[in-house]
Amino acid sequence: MGQTASTDKARPVSMKDVRIQDDFWNYYIDLVRDVVVPYQWEAINDRVEGAERSGAVSNFKIAAGLAEGEFYGFVFQDTDVAKWLEAVAYLLVSKRDAALEQVADEMIDIIGKAQQPNGYLNTYFTIKEPEGKWTNLTECHELYTAGHMIEAGVAYYKATGKRKLLDIVSRAADNIAEVFGDGPGQIAGYDGHQEIELALVKLYEATGERRYLELSRYFIDKRGQQPSFFVEEAERRGWTTHWRKNKIHIDHAYFQAHQPVREQEAAAGHAVRVVYMLAGMADVARETGDETLLEACRRLWDNIANKQMYVTGGIGSMAQGEAFSFDYDLPNDTIYSETCAAIGLIFFAHRMLQLEPNSRYADVMERALYNTVLGGMSRDGRHFFYVNPLEVTPGVCEGRNKNFNHVKPVRQEWFGCACCPPNIARLLASLGEYVYSVKGDTVYAHLYIGGEAELAVGGAKLRLKQEAGVPWEGKARFEVSLAQPSSFALALRVPDWAAGAEVLVNGAAYPIDGRVRDGYAVIDREWADGDVAELALEMPVMRVRSHPLVKGNASKVALQRGPLVYCVEEADNGPQLQQLMLPLDAKLEVGFDAELAGGLKLITAEALRLELPQWGSQLYRTDSGASLKPAVATFIPYYAWANRGKGEMAVWVKERV
Template sequence: MTSPTCIALPKIRFERGFLAGRAQLVRDVVIPFQWEALNDRVPGAERSGTVNNFQIAAGEKEGKFHGYWFQDSDLAKWIEAASFGLATHPDAALDAELDGIIATIGKAQQPDGYLDTYIQLKEPHMKWANLFEYHELYIAGHFIEAGVAHFEATGKRTLLAIVCKLADMIERTFGLGAEQIPGYCGHEEVELALVKLARATGEKRYAQLAAYFINQRGVAPLYYEAELKRLKFEKLPVYFHADGWDYLQGSRPVRDLVDPVGHSVRMMYLATAMADLALALPDESLRKSCETLWDNLTRYHLYITGGIGSEWMGEKFAERYDLPNDRAYAESCAGIGLVFWARRMLDLSLRGAYADVMERALYNNVLAGMALDGKTFFYVNPLEMRPAEAKRRYDQHYIKTQRVPWFGCACCPPNIARTLTSLGYHTHSVLPDGLAVHLYADCRLEATMGGKKTNFALHTDYPWDGAVKLEVSPAQPVTFTLRLRLPGWCTAPTAKLNGTAVDFAAKVCDGYLYLAREWRAGDVVTLDFPMTIQRIRAHPAVHHDAGCVALQRGPMVFCVEQADNGAQLGQLRLPKNAPLTARFEAGFLGGALVIEGPGQRVQAPSDELYSTTEPTVTPATIKAVPYCLWNNRGEGEMRVWIRES
């Protein structure tokens, strides 16, 4: 499981509603589609080569390795997503497909446990020799996660045995012993995976191995410096740019990090592992470091959509407040990493602020990465799009003006799939004395409260409507505490218990409503989170957003698109006193809420590039749609931040 407080996936069912629809899309469409992509059977998509590489390494066919040195991880993430799908919705055909590819992986694994088709097929002399650049431990981490997910979903130990053999090999290879390598991976991932493996197997040594990787990282003398000399590199790769070893969080011990630095996905996986170990060991110094990093990330480096990592060169964090919109990187994988980290932080301290960010990233940045048909994807998630410029400018060459079926570097699509098939890990926590609800989605779940089986049914049309009804049905009367998140965006939440209003005065702590009592079958809690249209303004230091507002309703951030508002969206103005209305359109973008209101369009007084003449202003109707649904009607301009007049 993601954390020890997670509900086992078979115990929670999402059967209707917004998130349930996305999860079903992944099961029914995305997982089969991505399997075809991994097998190079999607016409018009970039070649993956991933399954083919394993078949070659297994001796099942002849050929040459295709792709990047991290290509194997795409398959691992797909296996994890498919396993999560099996956990909630058994599928004999998918189960058999997994058995087949796992058998191939087993044959590809070397006798000592090593597994990396790039090294095995292309550069066998480089085994563990280029840790800062190659992704051997990163790939191992993703396969370990897949092995744990497959075991927990099916009870089969086939893949679990493979990854335990791999982890044992890593344990023998890395450490401070005389015959060991005192290194660590350039792309963090194995650390959080080893904590999962320790939890699944009961082998604490795997968590200790994760702690070694965390504690050794950035310790002087730097392992990477010695490796660089041994490889005879004259300088670091160009994507390190001005960061040096900070690019991979390796210039100093992790407890000395204050701001998130370097490659954003690596930073998130590192922070997730730090939070895991802070809880598992426990380690108070790691907890404090996580809190410092979290506070500075959310204060200085977070897009309103929950995206992170604003610099394209190296896919990394930039300076504080440097959050450009049309050049935003905001990689889908980074947003997913933020969701993972936020969920772990909730285990360290039940603070609504962590769940607020988890919700913001999930509903906006992560969901924007996948089209409504489940067959095309974004890797990069800008907050402003002008297609002609994006296609022409080199500093936007990485931005796709429309989602595509697959990528040569396809880390994001299967990452989105595994996130949406494991929603139950993120929505709730089972605590020693009760249940915490972090994200509101229509679902049914079963958990043990005070030693007694207890069923919960949560009914809601969230995120379109803030009304929530929670039915509690214990097998017998039982005392426990129900903790219900009060979303940070809501200014006037209310609650009732069996029809009686709840006084929040003594029952709210750090953004959660605490209801401690003896619960009986038939008890009902109703919550109301009024969803008003909010105009959000950025800190003045974010100069990219000066004079602009973003529209938000509930957890959803909205944007304007060319399809509704015409071209040249930068010419739109939203008057400060303009009344805005929200309405739900059942047949629009799969059923979505839109925001409309009177605006203005600024037009040039002449063809002159510069003029002393005031521009003309004409009335215009502004229509905004949820950011996560943009670009589902063809190529066109898009803008989150609207100029205010």
């Protein structure tokens, strides 16, 4: 498999060693702690009036013999509990909370009672279809569901030192290892929805048990091999399907099983599954030194980032299958761009940064974080987007054209398939893990988020205090605390949105010409206690244009400042946003709105608006009588849209040359 030793790898700085103290991000982290996690606990306990029923907690109580009733929800409903527990674990790392920990411990007790003696853990098959275990991996998410609970078990153990959930998921993983493999009586297959792969690597790291790493590699290696496991499984089952009454139809590309993973050239199929798979592949490549897996990760990364990603960092352009479609097919109004897919892309980017620190991964990680992920949750922490459109007309997406019905003009309280809200919570609660990594004698700063980090680098232990102005100002300041002088490198990312960069060390200019490696300005020197490095990034308003093959954006432009993509909303610009035009030489000014979304910088532009005469009842005319009138267009950060009621929104506007 082209394996080599994997000793020269970066490692993320544990969130236990990072304390975020940032004007922008502390609001969201506190929101997760004070509002989102408590709200989601109420939601999965079916106590939010007006929200869709969850059934997630009650399913565990029924499976544990603590309550009577029928299973409710999707076959993967257990994952809502797992992701909630994972978010709780991350919150407990940064701040112990005895009451919250007790609630989590009580939930873990219920999970333990729901586990079967052989280690099997899944409430759907325990309650509703016990004879169906492991018979429909294609559709029923058994390994996916187990993977999320494994992630929760590892996170909770790391946060609290308590082994109960870790032991539960270890037994579940041991049961999976008995069931799956190439031996007599085993299932030589894999899940339709990837997740178990990355979870097993986390379990390996927490326990040191290499069999979990090998099991992860087994699932990756099996995917896409011939003959088709999904076809063989369907034949054994009589081609029945979980979701419909007719026979199952298997689209192998939807499951990324159309080719062995090392041979795949382009991202295809369900977007979340793609990036979860790639995160697992990157993990296994890192731990085993498998160069063929790493090369496949690079190839698929390039396809996603260069040909199939929205300017907001969203991925998955097609509602059918929540999937990638084809290169440069990026419609703005029928877009899918599931919040979970952007989060999965962040997971993948973060892992690639450990394999090869390169700013191209951090740039995408930052883009998805500040735009799609933040946009997926309202400022009140109780409303969420599953789909993240780049163009919205409420009357269209709420009308009778079902091609638009998946797009919502306002955030929803909860979803029957509620994968996105708890995914946002667990990502934001663990944000500290994404800021830094260390490789050899180099500290890499990937994100400019204020706070303090305890690091070990170049044989020295140090504290690094960061003060950051991003996303509003392109400034970051790093103060080093050391017991004694030490030589190491501090690598500061120069983002793709920066028009220029300057570095100061202890107030003196530090030339970075020739010192920018893979997108990082490297300050390699002997550091002493109290030394300060400052980074100044030019943050102009940028006009972003699409590749010519993105047909929907022809003759259109988007505005970006720093990591933030901007949009126009009806609340500022009136209806019929398609009639706005931005002249090529339009003056763009940055202002501040203290009221909207907690205070933000907006952009005003000298624009034009297409004025049309009274059209009458005719559908088509040969004389338009149209004229262009001066107008002022107001752009707000994309993440802040839909906080002022229902209205039109657009990221891309016509550009008048």
